[in-house]
Amino acid sequence: MKNEVKYKRSRQRERILALLRSTDLHPTAGWIYDQLKGEFKGLSLSTVYRNLSILLGQGLIARLEYGGTFGRFDGNVSPHYHFICEQCDAVLDLPLPVDLSLNKKVDAATGCQTKFYRLEFYGICDQCQG
Amino acid sequence: MKNEVKYKRSRQRERILALLRSTDLHPTAGWIYDQLKGEFKGLSLSTVYRNLSILLGQGLIARLEYGGTFGRFDGNVSPHYHFICEQCDAVLDLPLPVDLSLNKKVDAATGCQTKFYRLEFYGICDQCQG
DNA sequence: TATAATATTGATAATCGTTCCGATTACCAA
DNA sequence: TTGGTAATCGGAACGATTATCAATATTATA
Missing domain, CATH: 3.30.1490.190 (Ferric-uptake regulator, C-terminal dimerisarion domain)
Structure with a gap:
């Protein structure tokens, strides 16, 4: 049951976390993607989702679910x-x-x-x- | 802004409501479909969703959202x-x-x-x- | 510094729950 | 009956999210 994953640094992930911590808008994955795609040429939406998932697993962010069809994320845990x-x-x-x-x-x-x-x-x- | 809709009786809708009121399992749309598809030969999953939507609009049931990828329904409002x-x-x-x-x-x-x-x-x- | 090992990336396809659509059927008032 | 209009079924379409995979970036070690 040893499920240790060693993460390497990722500029994308660091920016996603910083962005979430800098706002109280509780944004969606799409909003985060829109904010960062200018900064990271060729950023992929899947990269955003993948890193949100990792950050969630690390307990560094939270995911909110409100009736809508999409999730929102919170950098304030x-x-x-x-x-x-x-x-x-x-x-x-x-x-x-x-x-x-x-x-x-x-x-x-x-x-x-x-x-x-x-x-x-x-x-x-x-x-x-x- | 007059948005009055006159609903006709529907045996499917009545059964969905009765089923939701008879259980405290807070089931998913799929579970309701599975329960009733034997009773209504050829029942469509879209019929279940449509009627859940109508019942929600009438305030007769509630929809719960918990982290998962699907919704759950509650006949206790x-x-x-x-x-x-x-x-x-x-x-x-x-x-x-x-x-x-x-x-x-x-x-x-x-x-x-x-x-x-x-x-x-x-x-x-x-x-x-x- | 060079190199090997491996996590991460971007692009795209696939998945999942849900909604929409068109043709047909059921309900209800006149 | 008959006409009007919801409701139905079945499947296609949808939007958010996840999985796949070759190429790339990061880290540990030599």
Whole structure:
């Protein structure tokens, strides 16, 4: 079961991680590709997906799933909640404190062993009201 | 903006809804298709998807999205939380009381207008420990 | 520095869940 | 009945993602 993979440096992967850490847009793979294809002549979309996959496995980024047909990525892996605007599809980080006691409540009530939880709010964002 | 659609009865749609209400497995479209294709000779997978879509629009069922590549459906539309087992992929309903004050907290902190929220716990379920 | 070993790349094909389409059928009101 | 219009089936089409593979880039070692 030894599944050790030794990664070599990759300029593409380093830029993808830096880009994700520099924005709070929670972008899609396609957006990342569009941003970097000027910088890396001949960049392939599969390279973006491959490296997102590696970064996910390393726990350096997170993947969000919201109803839509595509995934979004987050360079902020510290626990926090999200708000999803149903009108403009923006994903916002919420400044709420994260309640860590919930895991224990679930475990006590069910016998399950909770590792983490996701909390997402849906509605209309600040910008879209008016 | 008048988008009134008059639906005719459909035995397939009625069975899909009844099936979803009779189980807490949170099944996929494929599972529903497998269950009903014996009952409806020549049932089409697209019929299952179309009717799931209509039922969603009517608010009679809910669609869940969890990391995987496919959606799951829930015949229980009253607010409740879910636990997702990372080992067996089961989705369990949680017997926790739903906190309705969270919406207001978010709205107060952000200026957003929250309609609802989703709370999902991830870990190892009762069955899979041992 | 030179070289061997191997991870990474870009291009493309393949996959998967889902939606769309056209021809036909079923339902319902008049 | 009959006309109007959803609903159906089956398959093609779709979009996001993953797999394949020869060429290239990176690293470890000599």
